[in-house]
Amino acid sequence: MRVLGLAAGFAALLAGGGAASAQVACNPAQVQLRGDWGQARFRVDVADDPGERAKGLMFVEEMSRGKGMLFIYDAPQRASFWMKNTLIPLDMVFVGSDGIVTRVHDNAVPHDETPIDGGEGVYAVLEINGGLAEALGIDEGSQMRHPAFGDEAAWPCE
Numbered sequence: 566m567r568v569l570g571l572a573a574g575f576a577a578l579l580a581g582g583g584a585a586s587a588q589v590a591c592n593p594a595q596v597q598l599r600g601d602w603g604q605a606r607f608r609v610d611v612a613d614d615p616g617e618r619a620k621g622l623m624f625v626e627e628m629s630r631g632k633g634m635l636f637i638y639d640a641p642q643r644a645s646f647w648m649k650n651t652l653i654p655l656d657m658v659f660v661g662s663d664g665i666v667t668r669v670h671d672n673a674v675p676h677d678e679t680p681i682d683g684g685e686g687v688y689a690v691l692e693i694n695g696g697l698a699e700a701l702g703i704d705e706g707s708q709m710r711h712p713a714f715g716d717e718a719a720w721p722c723e
Contacts, residue, residue: 591722596635596691597710598658598666599720602702607693609635613713622692623650633693637713644687646670648677654695658703659683664718666707669698689713 591597598605608631612618618636622628638644641662648655652675659668670681672695683690691709698704708720715721 591710591712593712595711596633597720598691598701598703598707599710600666600702600704600707602704602707605701605703607631607633607691609633609691609711611635611637611713613637621646621651622653622655624652626652628653628694630694630697633691635711635713636690636692638688641686641688643685644683644690646673646681646683646690647679648673648675648681651675655692656695656698656703657681657683658691658693658698658707658709659687660689660691660709661686662688662714662718664709664711664714664720666703666705666709669704671699672696 593611594608596607596609612621612634621636622634644659646657654675655673657670657673658666659670661667667686668683670683673681689709689711710718710720710722712722
C-alpha cells in the first residue's frame with residue numbers, strides 16, 4: 566500500500582497537479598510543460614554553451630524519471646542530434662523560441678550515429694528518458710516554461 570502511495574505521489578509531481586503547479590516559480594534548474602494532456606515538470610541540467618551542448622548526456626548510465634537536460638541555443642536554428650556515446654534511450658523535445666514544442670523524437674537509440682533532425686527554428690531541446698514523452702502525452706503544440714524563454718513565450722514566467 567505504501568509503495569502505491571509513493572508511486573501516486575511521484576506521478577502527481579510529474580503531472581503537475583492543477584493549482585499547485587501554477588504557483589511554482591520559474592527556476593533555471595526546472596522546466597514545466599503543459600498541454601491538453603496535463604502538466605509535467607522536470608529538473609534539468611542546462612547546456613547553453615557549445616562545449617556543454619556537444620557533451621550532452623554522453624556517458625550517463627542512468628537518469629531518474631523526473632530529470633532531464635535542457636539544451637539552449639543563442640538564437641533559433643536548425644538543430645540535429647545523435648546518440649554517439651549515449652548509453653540510455655532518450656526522447657528529444659524540440660522547442661521554438663516561443664516555448665511551443667515543434668517536434669518530439671521518441672526513444673533515440675543508444676550509440677546510434679544517425680542524425681536526428683529537429684528542423685529549423687529550434688531554440689531549445691529537452692532530453693528526457695526514452696518513452697516518457699509518449700507516456701505523459703508530450704507532443705507538438707505542448708508549451709514549455711523556463712526562464713530562457715522571453716515575455717513573448719506562449720507560457721511566460723511570471
